[in-house]
Amino acid sequence: MALIKSISGIRGTIGGVPGDGLSPLDIVKFTAAYATFIKSITTKKTRSIVVGRDARLSGKMVNDIIVGTLTGMGFDVINIGLATTPTTELAVVAENACGGIIITASHNPKQWNALKLLNEDGEFLNDAQGREVLRIAEADAFEFVPVDNLGNEYINTTYTRKHIDSVLALDLVDVKAIADANFTVAVDAVNSVGGVAIPELLRSLGVQNIIELNCDPTGRFAHTPEPLPENLTQISDLMKSGVADVGFVVDPDVDRLAIVMENGEMFVEEYTLVSIADYVLSKTPGATVSNLSSSRALRDITLTHGCEYSASAVGEVNVVTKMKETGAVIGGEGNGGVIYPASHYGRDALVGVALFLTLLAKSGKKVSELKAGYPAYAIAKTKIELTPSIDVDKILRAVKEKFASEKITDIDGVKIDFPDSWVHLRKSNTEPIIRIYSEAATMADANNLGEAIKSVIASLI
Numbered sequence: 001m002a003l004i005k006s007i008s009g010i011r012g013t014i015g016g017v018p019g020d021g022l023s024p025l026d027i028v029k030f031t032a033a034y035a036t037f038i039k040s041i042t043t044k045k046t047r048s049i050v051v052g053r054d055a056r057l058s059g060k061m062v063n064d065i066i067v068g069t070l071t072g073m074g075f076d077v078i079n080i081g082l083a084t085t086p087t088t089e090l091a092v093v094a095e096n097a098c099g100g101i102i103i104t105a106s107h108n109p110k111q112w113n114a115l116k117l118l119n120e121d122g123e124f125l126n127d128a129q130g131r132e133v134l135r136i137a138e139a140d141a142f143e144f145v146p147v148d149n150l151g152n153e154y155i156n157t158t159y160t161r162k163h164i165d166s167v168l169a170l171d172l173v174d175v176k177a178i179a180d181a182n183f184t185v186a187v188d189a190v191n192s193v194g195g196v197a198i199p200e201l202l203r204s205l206g207v208q209n210i211i212e213l214n215c216d217p218t219g220r221f222a223h224t225p226e227p228l229p230e231n232l233t234q235i236s237d238l239m240k241s242g243v244a245d246v247g248f249v250v251d252p253d254v255d256r257l258a259i260v261m262e263n264g265e266m267f268v269e270e271y272t273l274v275s276i277a278d279y280v281l282s283k284t285p286g287a288t289v290s291n292l293s294s295s296r297a298l299r300d301i302t303l304t305h306g307c308e309y310s311a312s313a314v315g316e317v318n319v320v321t322k323m324k325e326t327g328a329v330i331g332g333e334g335n336g337g338v339i340y341p342a343s344h345y346g347r348d349a350l351v352g353v354a355l356f357l358t359l360l361a362k363s364g365k366k367v368s369e370l371k372a373g374y375p376a377y378a379i380a381k382t383k384i385e386l387t388p389s390i391d392v393d394k395i396l397r398a399v400k401e402k403f404a405s406e407k408i409t410d411i412d413g414v415k416i417d418f419p420d421s422w423v424h425l426r427k428s429n430t431e432p433i434i435r436i437y438s439e440a441a442t443m444a445d446a447n448n449l450g451e452a453i454k455s456v457i458a459s460l461i
Helices: 024-041 059-072 085-094 127-139 159-168 175-181 194-204 233-240 270-283 297-304 316-326 349-363 367-372 392-402 443-460
Strands: 003-006 009-013 048-053 076-082 099-103 112-118 153-155 184-188 209-213 246-250 257-260 288-291 309-312 330-333 337-339 378-385 407-409 414-418 421-427 433-440
Touching: 003 127, 009 024, 024 059, 024 099, 024 112, 024 127, 048 059, 048 085, 059 076, 059 099, 059 112, 076 085, 085 099, 085 112, 085 159, 085 349, 159 194, 159 349, 175 349, 184 194, 184 233, 194 209, 194 246, 194 349, 209 233, 233 246, 233 257, 246 349, 257 270, 257 349, 270 288, 270 297, 270 330, 270 337, 270 349, 270 367, 288 297, 288 316, 297 309, 309 316, 316 330, 316 337, 337 349, 349 367, 378 443, 392 414, 392 421, 392 433, 392 443, 421 443, 433 443
Parallel strands: 048 076, 048 099, 076 153, 184 209, 184 246, 288 309, 288 330
Antiparallel strands: 003 009, 009 112, 099 112, 246 257, 330 337, 378 433, 407 414, 414 421, 421 433
């Protein structure tokens, strides 16, 4: 069993003793702490919180506990039922709510579940806010209301449709161009809520030929849910048969978008954001942002359009903060997370699908031809395990000093930018390891760079 408490929420495996797995007692405690925190910071006069969930097996159980706890804390609950993460984010704003809780463990396997916490803007809590929720939970510093002050639950299952309508209304989404292209689109939604949202979106965009794989929202994931190439053999084999123009894959809560080319090869998650940014910048020039571990290709594309690129620390909340600082018109993360402020400040696969299909329709190209037009990079990921007694921060400082002649960024670990490659070192918050991300023109070069840095660290130890 596992239970992980962090600034972004609480995540764990279902079952076990309290404090070990994600038990009902842990859910109550953490939800009550969140409600206490939200009550202290909200500017809203109403007392309501939106709750949405993905389709995983434990979702209803966790949902019922959260709803009961929030009403016990004096909050009304707008329960939007099965809903994507971006749908829940939009619902918080539409309902003028104090915050929101998304019940999803994102790309984790079926035995996991989690609570993602939103503020009144429908955005994730920042570092300081997340730490305060953890403090309240650890101190049991919350109090339930008397019977006359209990909150109520209101069911509202209209938000998937409202989310889709908001995507259709975006200026850069061209429904006519998509419909006229007569695409055949394959979808793998890993038997979660994307199996409802993505096909409905596609039909609304005028796509008549949809091949649905794993689109029954039972929560019984047909494969490991993280949208990585090794988990996507079914849709890849389908695409190789030539039956579709493009394939879309989403994770269980639909904030990440992976694309499969017409030949069955991966478009590569990093290039989801790159391609969509290319389209957005061609119509609305402006700044872009991604995190330090995302591909340099976004920077290259941004410069090609004569615009400015910035990098943030890893984490969606950090990307959003930098986007607001720079007034970015598009941003996101290399895991297929597209953040388009014209819609909202959250990773949104529905927005990604609509913008990518518009780009594809207007280009007149195949997906593989689009990919061939972008800068070619490959990212490798590895790690080096350390003993608990080793000072990881000291090691990172030593690496920074050793490569002082290169461009160094240290807002999140240490990133070293070489002329034709980069490597990013980050320490884990939960175990004594250093995660190493490296990018170069080929996967072989990226792997070699990662191994070279591991050798450097070993010599420093």
